[in-house]
Amino acid sequence: MTGRRRLTRAFFARPAVEVAPDLLGRTLVRILPDGRRLAGRIVETEAYEPGDPASHGFRRMSPRNATMFGRPGFLYVYFTYGNHWMGNVVARRVGEPSAVLLRALEPLEGTAEMASFRGRGSPMDLCSGPGKLCRALAIDRRLDGAGLVRGPAVWLEEGTPAEPNAIATTGRVGVSVGVEPQWRFLVRSDPFVSRGRPGPPR
DNA sequence: CGTTGGATTGGCT
DNA sequence: GCCAATCCAACGC
Numbered sequence: 405m406t407g408r409r410r411l412t413r414a415f416f417a418r419p420a421v422e423v424a425p426d427l428l429g430r431t432l433v434r435i436l437p438d439g440r441r442l443a444g445r446i447v448e449t450e451a452y453e454p455g456d457p458a459s460h461g462f463r464r465m466s467p468r469n470a471t472m473f474g475r476p477g478f479l480y481v482y483f484t485y486g487n488h489w490m491g492n493v494v495a496r497r498v499g500e501p502s503a504v505l506l507r508a509l510e511p512l513e514g515t516a517e518m519a520s521f522r523g524r525g526s527p528m529d530l531c532s533g534p535g536k537l538c539r540a541l542a543i544d545r546r547l548d549g550a551g552l553v554r555g556p557a558v559w560l561e562e563g564t565p566a567e568p569n570a571i572a573t574t575g576r577v578g579v580s581v582g583v584e585p586q587w588r589f590l591v592r593s594d595p596f597v598s599r600g601r602p603g604p605p606r
Numbered sequence: 607c608g609t610t611g612g613a614t615t616g617g618c619t
Numbered sequence: 620g621c622c623a624a625t626c627c628a629a630c631g632c
Contacts, residue, residue: 450613458613468628485614486625492613505613535614578613600614 407562416476444509461501488535
């Protein structure tokens with residue numbers, strides 16, 4: 405693909421509401437323990453900011469959410485609904501819990517491995533949801549706190565950023581706490597986005 | 607220490 | 620479209 409350079413610390417050290425749309429069109433790369441490379445184009449994200457009642461960072465720091473409170477440019481991985489891992493990119497700076505949830509990818513490399521991990525073959529059903537893409541890329545607790553800027557296991561490449569007029573926004577999926585801002589970002593009409601319905605409109 | 611419900615998914619109606 | 624599955628962090632007593 406196009407931009408193969410890694411995104412730098414400065415890219416992540418901004419508010420999540422800026423990082424989230426800027427991640428659309430970028431390439432998420434995952435190197436498996438045996439060296440195989442998996443990759444996908446990001447087509448859907450959500451922002452979680454400090455003071456946000458829907459964010460894990462809204463409460464006090466704990467072993468579970470500690471990564472969110474740390475430096476930007478690291479992966480925050482958590483477990484939910486008894487089955488699913490969620491992958492987030494930490495934004496802003498130390499002490500300002502902020503992250504971008506990776507919600508959907510278009511599979512680009514290693515689709516056979518993804519299909520194997522997912523137990524499904526359809527390209528549009530491999531990474532079209534936050535839990536699905538973590539399963540497809542073998543992302544779990546072991547990658548919580550992984551460095552995206554210099555680390556060997558997972559990172560982001562420049563790719564081809566989505567055109568601003570190709571980006572749609574909605575309320576976040578599964579969020580119904582207080583007034584819900586339009587902090588879900590997706591590539592308009594992209595067939596690889598999740599089927600999750602956004603929360604109540606503002 | 608017991609209860610509650612979640613940044614979801616997949617299978618069934 | 621609807622709903623059960625399944626674990627565990629957070630919170631209340």
